[in-house]
Amino acid sequence: RLYAALEQTSGIPADRFAAGTGSVAVLYGLLSAYCSPGDEVVYAWRSFEAYPIAVELSGATSVRVPLREDGTHDLEAMATAVTPRTKVVLVCTPNNPTGPVVRHDDLIAFLDGVPEDVVVVVDEAYVEFVRDPDAARGLDVVLEERPNVVVLRTFSKAYGLAGLRVGYLCGPAAIAEAVRKTTPPFSVTDVAQAAAVASLAAVDELAERVDAVVSERTSMLAALRAQGWSVPDSQANFVWLPLGDDALDFAAAVDPISVRAFAGEGVRVTVGDPQVNARLVEGAARWITGR
Secondary structure, eight states: OHHHHHHHHHOSOGGGEEEESSHHHHHHHHHHHHOOTTOEEEEEESOOTHHHHHHHHHTOEEEEEEOOTTSOOOHHHHHHHOOTTEEEEEEESSOTTTOOOOBHHHHHHHHHHSOTTSEEEEEOTTGGGOOOTTBOOHHHHHTTTOTTEEEEEESSSTTOOGGGOOEEEESOHHHHHHHHHHSOTTOSOHHHHHHHHHHHHOHHHHHHHHHHHHHHHHHHHHHHHHHTOOOOOOOSSEEEEOOGGGHHHHHHHTTTSOEEEETTTEEEEEOOOHHHHHHHHHHHHHHHHTO
16 A cells, blocks of 8 residues: 555656665665675764664674765765675765755766665655755656665654654665565554555645744754854754764753754754744853853
8 A cells, every 4th residue: 555655656666665664674674685794884974873773783884984074975985985895875865963965966976986786775764854956866866777776765754653663765676675575574554554645645734844844944054053053054854063072061951952962973953843943042052152
């Protein structure tokens, strides 16, 4: 049922999808299908915290490539990091937790330099929040019929179905089939599938909800930059404050506002209701004026 709905909404054949209990589970299925001990998986860092865990569980070795100072992927360095041992490359766009996207032209140039026997995963968990016209769109790349590129999507973010755990992969039929073979039967429940299918049909509701977040994100970024913060250009439903060693102290200072601190690196602030966002901006102002 879910595959039929995805085919209907995307125009991409159902045999090119593989679903699972969240995009992390789908990613683990792909790594299990393509990686063995001694193989390598290349990804940017800091990026999604589940990557090193999933790679370790698959038996492969993580190769982390530092982000640029502005929180963007260094695709040239990532391409250089690809070796004969590399089986998979992960590209998170918008990047979690820093927020910037990979631009379309940059992604195409990167893909042109990656061997076709290396699977490139474009993780688009937050793609619904993207407004940058130059941003890469993974499904457009998939439609170019590249044999080694897949896209990860989830219903946990913009669609608001985090508790039901539904994610999927879209790519070449051969890769989708390999991933489906690693997925236990009935892993995505009937209730979860029904909710996901209904969410795909609720186009207007999704647009209204996402537009509200994007508007608040724009306001929050402008306010923080006016205070003097150096904030990456987030295209997700959060903003990143590169606080370094002060990350934990900042999180404590703005408590009980919910932020996610990454010790020694920074703080990811979810864009929430206007009142909560205003309190965060006020707390950030107090912090920066007191430094």
